[in-house]
Amino acid sequence: MRKSKAEKREIILRPWEYPMAAQNLSVILIQKRVRGMLCRAAKGRQQVTKKVKAAHVRSPMQQFVATGRSFSDERGFYTFVATKIQAWFRMQRLRWRGTLERYPLYHIAALQLQYAWKAHCQHKLYQQPAHGPNSAMTPVNRAASCIQTAWKSYTHRRIFRYYRDLLTFRSTGDPARMLRAINPSEASLLDASMGAQVRFRLGGLAFPPTIYYKIFTRKPVCDLGAFSPKDYTVARQSAPVSHSHVKRRPGQSVHTTYIRVGNSYYRARQQAEDTRLWYRRLENNGWRPVTAKVLAEANADPIAQATGSRRAVNGFHYSKVVRQQDRERARRHKKRLWMQKLYTQGLLTTADCPENDHEETDKQPRVLFDVDFEGENWEAEAEEMFQWASALDYDEYVDNWVELGRTAATDGEPE
Secondary structure, three states: OOOOOOOHHHHHHHOOHHHHHHHHHHHHHHHHHHHHHHHHHHHHHOOOOOOOOOOOOOHHHHHHHHHOOOOOOHHHHHHHHHHHHHHHHHHHHHHHHHHHHHOOOOHHHHHHHHHHHHHHHHHHHHHHOOOOOOOOHHHHHHHHHHHHHHHHHHHHHHHHHHHHHOOOEOOOHHHHHHHHHHHHHHHHOOOOHEEEEEEEEEOOOOOOOEEEEEEEEEEOOOOOOOOOEEEOOOOOOOOOOOOOOOOOOOOOEEEEEEEOOEEEEEEEEEEEHHHHHOOOOOOOOEEEEEEOOOOOHHHHHHHHHOOOEEEEEEOOOOHHHHHHHHHHHHHHHHHHHHHHHHHHHOEEEOOOOOOOOOOOOOEEEEOOOOOOOOOOOOOHHHHHHHHHHHHOOHHHHHHHHHHHHOOOOOOOOOO
């Protein structure tokens, strides 16, 4: 749909309403202006103007004399010309600054160019040897490089704190409104009946980190395999099964059950249901980056490619009760691994053997937090150890991690 100049200007001045339209429109307008400037410059070099301007252009000396000065005042003429040049340069800067203030998207483009140029210069600088007889860097350059490294580490910490503070909200904010500024095409798909939530996380393979988002649903969504897991379109003919020789097919599992007869228990092997022809649930909802780059596609991100591919969900059962049991079993297993790693690597360290002991003895682990109850400050040490141990609550840690950077649900109901 064609837009007027006023509508285009309104879209560019308010990029938070239609971000993709503002970015694409800004790119088109920049290309249009640059193409026009290049065409006019080429035409001016090739053709010679035949028309003479009607207005008479006065030289700088004539303008200087018109102000009441004399031709012999060379010092005053130099000052006059310098003032004219400074005024012209200041006017050009004010015009360009006004253009930048009218179109805030130019600041993003300038930051991207500056970041790319700095990275290119630093890459060329680090390729040169810093020390040694063949070093191309002088002591002054090495000192400047150390200062730049310290300043870069400081700015990186500030940048990380800024990104970290952006994701401190918990179950607040309208997910549809947030998604409208990131991906307007999917914002209209969020319905109140699905109980959708958007989670934001930091990630990426380079610094500064990239903010990723993912859409989660709390309410059941009707799909093909929600109530009918089997494929009834395939006609199968099963032969009568011999009870004396039960053969297990690929895709079937055998469970051991115990049958009670009186006071005796008998072990029986129960063959599970065949799940080879069941529908497979495909996951096509990965973590996608929140990017402001016009030319970079969201699907080109390596993390988006790794998490957003159409892969089958392992162990997805059509029954909600079975899925809840599987999630609880996976949560307990993850907690067990977390506690095992904590107590084996965090609490215990290896005690070195004395140097005068030549016998080969195994290294005995010692406790990192060992309270000496015979000392004077044993109460403070015990209190510190108690506070540290109280903070090792895995369930609280997981709940805090899940709630961090999560919007409210579309249905408005608390979880």
